[in-house]
Amino acid sequence: MPVIAFRQALKDAMDEEMARDENVILMGEEVAQYNGAYKVSQGLLDKYGPERVIDTPITEEGFTGAGIGAALVGLRPIVEWMTLNFSAQAFDQVLNNAAKMRHMSGGQLKVPIVFRGPNGPAEYLSSQHSQSFQAFYAHIPGIKVVAPSTPYDAKGMLKSAIRDDNPVVFLETELMYASKGEVPEQEYLVALGKAHVKRAGEEVTLISFSNPMHMVLEAAQALEKEGYSAEVLDLRSLRPLDEQAVFESVRKTNRCVIIDNDWPMAGFASYLGWLVSKNCFDSLDAPVELVTMEDVPMPYNHAMELAVQPSVEKIMNAAKRAMYVL
Amino acid sequence: MAEQVLMLALSPTMEEGTIVSWHKKVGDSVAQSDIICEVETDKATMEYESVNEGTLLKILVPDGGKAKVGDPIAVMGESGEDISGLVEAAEKKAAAARAREPESEPAPKPAAEAKPSAGAEPAGAPAPVSKPQPTVPPTPTAGLKASPLARKMASEQGIDLRTVRGSGPGGRIVKRDMEKALRRAASYGPAAAVGVAGPALAGAAGAAYTPAAAGPTASGKDEPVPVSGKRKIIAKRLSESKYSAPHYYLRIDVDAGAMMAARARLNTRLPKEAGGKVSPNAFLIKFVAQTLKNYPSVNASWQGDTILHFGKIDIALAVAQEDGLITPVVRDCGSKGIVQIDRELKVLIDKALSNKLAPEEYNGATFTISSLGTSGILEFTAIINPPGSAILAVGRIHKAPFVEDDGSIGVRSQMMLTLSCDHRVIDGAVGAAFLSDLRAMIEYPIDHLY
Numbered sequence: 001m002p003v004i005a006f007r008q009a010l011k012d013a014m015d016e017e018m019a020r021d022e023n024v025i026l027m028g029e030e031v032a033q034y035n036g037a038y039k040v041s042q043g044l045l046d047k048y049g050p051e052r053v054i055d056t057p058i059t060e061e062g063f064t065g066a067g068i069g070a071a072l073v074g075l076r077p078i079v080e081w082m083t084l085n086f087s088a089q090a091f092d093q094v095l096n097n098a099a100k101m102r103h104m105s106g107g108q109l110k111v112p113i114v115f116r117g118p119n120g121p122a123e124y125l126s127s128q129h130s131q132s133f134q135a136f137y138a139h140i141p142g143i144k145v146v147a148p149s150t151p152y153d154a155k156g157m158l159k160s161a162i163r164d165d166n167p168v169v170f171l172e173t174e175l176m177y178a179s180k181g182e183v184p185e186q187e188y189l190v191a192l193g194k195a196h197v198k199r200a201g202e203e204v205t206l207i208s209f210s211n212p213m214h215m216v217l218e219a220a221q222a223l224e225k226e227g228y229s230a231e232v233l234d235l236r237s238l239r240p241l242d243e244q245a246v247f248e249s250v251r252k253t254n255r256c257v258i259i260d261n262d263w264p265m266a267g268f269a270s271y272l273g274w275l276v277s278k279n280c281f282d283s284l285d286a287p288v289e290l291v292t293m294e295d296v297p298m299p300y301n302h303a304m305e306l307a308v309q310p311s312v313e314k315i316m317n318a319a320k321r322a323m324y325v326l
Numbered sequence: 327m328a329e330q331v332l333m334l335a336l337s338p339t340m341e342e343g344t345i346v347s348w349h350k351k352v353g354d355s356v357a358q359s360d361i362i363c364e365v366e367t368d369k370a371t372m373e374y375e376s377v378n379e380g381t382l383l384k385i386l387v388p389d390g391g392k393a394k395v396g397d398p399i400a401v402m403g404e405s406g407e408d409i410s411g412l413v414e415a416a417e418k419k420a421a422a423a424r425a426r427e428p429e430s431e432p433a434p435k436p437a438a439e440a441k442p443s444a445g446a447e448p449a450g451a452p453a454p455v456s457k458p459q460p461t462v463p464p465t466p467t468a469g470l471k472a473s474p475l476a477r478k479m480a481s482e483q484g485i486d487l488r489t490v491r492g493s494g495p496g497g498r499i500v501k502r503d504m505e506k507a508l509r510r511a512a513s514y515g516p517a518a519a520v521g522v523a524g525p526a527l528a529g530a531a532g533a534a535y536t537p538a539a540a541g542p543t544a545s546g547k548d549e550p551v552p553v554s555g556k557r558k559i560i561a562k563r564l565s566e567s568k569y570s571a572p573h574y575y576l577r578i579d580v581d582a583g584a585m586m587a588a589r590a591r592l593n594t595r596l597p598k599e600a601g602g603k604v605s606p607n608a609f610l611i612k613f614v615a616q617t618l619k620n621y622p623s624v625n626a627s628w629q630g631d632t633i634l635h636f637g638k639i640d641i642a643l644a645v646a647q648e649d650g651l652i653t654p655v656v657r658d659c660g661s662k663g664i665v666q667i668d669r670e671l672k673v674l675i676d677k678a679l680s681n682k683l684a685p686e687e688y689n690g691a692t693f694t695i696s697s698l699g700t701s702g703i704l705e706f707t708a709i710i711n712p713p714g715s716a717i718l719a720v721g722r723i724h725k726a727p728f729v730e731d732d733g734s735i736g737v738r739s740q741m742m743l744t745l746s747c748d749h750r751v752i753d754g755a756v757g758a759a760f761l762s763d764l765r766a767m768i769e770y771p772i773d774h775l776y
Binding site for chain 1: 473475493
């Protein structure tokens with residue numbers, strides 16, 4: 001099976017869907033002539049032309065709204081946000097138009113659109129460009145939020161997202177674009193809303209998604225070396241959320257650690273922690289542990305930047321607290 | 327931090343224990359698994375192993391004192407710790423328990439050293455003000471820290487959380503503590519042996535009883551004798567069995583000649599180091615087990631709504647002890663040979679006579695045999711030993727005249743067997759067929775190899 005980079009998997013997904021359906025278009029800052037700020041749309045302008053691969057002005061509210069309008073009248077736009085930080089400019093369009101039209105039209109309208117781009121911290125980007133948006137978007141009924149961690153899932157889920165008739169926020173991370181993984185040559189889809197057990201274990205469940213998954217798997221391996229068996233669950237999709245997979249795992253291991261590279265207060269991990277506490281109460285041997293970003297704006301200093309984010313050591317310690325061995 | 331040492335359930339049915347003797351005294355350091363005291367349970371004298379480590383700071387229940395399961399019996403911690411609060415709480419609890427159960431015997435007075443020393447009080451501390459006691463007794467496990475999973479495990483497995491030491495933060499009882507407690511409970515005996523929990527007792531004895539040498543009482547006057555825990559449970563269980571199970575009795579005479587000849591032959595052939603002569607009881611157990619294979623309804627138990635057919639044949643033999651009797655169980659007799667049954671039986675009887683049987687060694691027999699032959703008894707009836715539904719009373723093997731088929735009179739080794747059956751489970755015809763087959767098994771065992 002070919003091994004390709006995450007960005008290549010995303011490009012292949014868009015390429016295949018644009019070839020399959022002429023209503024699929026790509027729009028955003030620098031997506032066409034520059035081939036994307038992170039080279040995700042490499043070659044798409046040459047292949048599909050300026051009518052389907054569109055460079056937009058630097059105005060997120062404007063092009064996000066234009067994409068939603070296009071979706072309402074029959075196209076299936078992919079809107080690339082250069083980073084999710086800039087999507088704050090477009091938030092009203094997502095919250096009040098994309099998420100509401102189907103509901104407020106009594107189902108007469110549909111908004112088949114994908115908003116995609118890098119989310120969360122990278123490196124040396126300071127407070128305003130290192131933020132995580134999963135909680136903001138997962139908060140909204142009416143949109144789907146997905147966050148794959150491997151090239152395989154990225155390709156299969158982006159194709160599913162493009163074919164979905166609901167608005168989908170597709171979260172990537174800058175640090176994952178170069179990461180590689182096996183992706184089959186033949187076409188496949190990965191359904192939205194299905195978690196994946198990356199590693200089976202017995203004593204504690206580690207739940208995460210997106211880029212922190214790599215760190216979580218490393219922590220699980222390190223725990224195994226110390227004699228502890230951790231199960232690792234990749235949610236892949238935050239909304240819809242595969243609650244059953246979560247509950248099943250926690251009921252098996254009796255302990256739960258949620259890793260979310262986002263602020264803790266009112267965050268996605270907090271909500272998931274409550275769901276687990278409520279639904280697995282009698283199976284829990286310890287309080288649900290969260291490993292999140294610290295409750296501060298991202299520092300610029302690199303050592304501090306790393307210190308406020310989840311780490312392998314923090315994940316291991318949380319798992320050990322849950323197992324009462326720390 | 328100082329902690330109370332609680333009375334543990336050392337047998338599945340134990341509700342209360344009597345401290346026979348303390349092995350540690352105040353000031354002794356105690357390591358985990360050290361034996362801190364001996365406790366007389368409802369059935370046996372068990373050693374209380376510490377689940378904790380530290381220094382024994384105070385003994386709350388002295389030698390001879392009683393404590394309900396979950397009640398504090400001592401305080402452990404670091405030497406020099408102020409434990410007046412813990413002691414006061416324990417004493418209040420004891421007082422509350424007495425108030426709730428006026429009919430129960432007064433708790434023994436705490437040992438002399440149990441008085442909180444004045445020096446332990448912080449200087450200048452105000453005198454404790456007695457607070458009004460809540461009128462509703464607190465829920466036993468309220469305020470006790472345990473993970474939800476631990477609580478669920480406790481309720482499912484019937485473990486009293488108060489008897490489990492928590493190893494989590496602030497003494498929280500967590501899964502691993504429950505697993506440890508379950509292992510401990512398993513080593514003391516199955517928590518719910520085949521539906522009917524509780525020590526099993528039969529109506530007859532297998533070892534000799536030595537009568538007292540002197541007259542009725544030394545003083546010549548009436549003397550009340552305290553009822554031991556074991557005697558209480560014998561009284562309770564046998565009354566329950568006799569009152570609830572409609573007993574009927576079947577009697578049959580058996581020619582024991584073939585069995586005794588086989589035994590003599592076996593004993594001459596067994597190497598000396600193999601562990602002594604094989605007892606007739608081992609033969610009987612084997613023959614009964616072999617016959618029971620064809621009678622699942624005799625190897626059964628009345629459960630109220632259902633009749634339980636046991637999956638194994640576990641046969642108990644009633645053994646007389648100095649202060650009662652007990653029924654050690656040979657497990658899975660259907661798949662064991664006579665010699666193996668005999669060896670297991672000898673170990674069990676030795677333990678029974680020295681009071682060392684663990685509950686899983688005397689509980690849950692599916693069938694019981696009681697023999698008074700060595701006391702010269704010709705025949706007798708026995709009380710069924712629950713959860714089983716039948717008990718076989720075996721009389722003395724003796725030479726007796728016998729009318730042969732051709733009318734001539736001969737002499738043979740005869741043995742009278744009396745089967746007591748629970749009519750709720752075993753109808754007369756079934757019991758009779760079983761007993762008749764058992765006789766054939768004993769007289770012509772070779773027939774069963776055809």
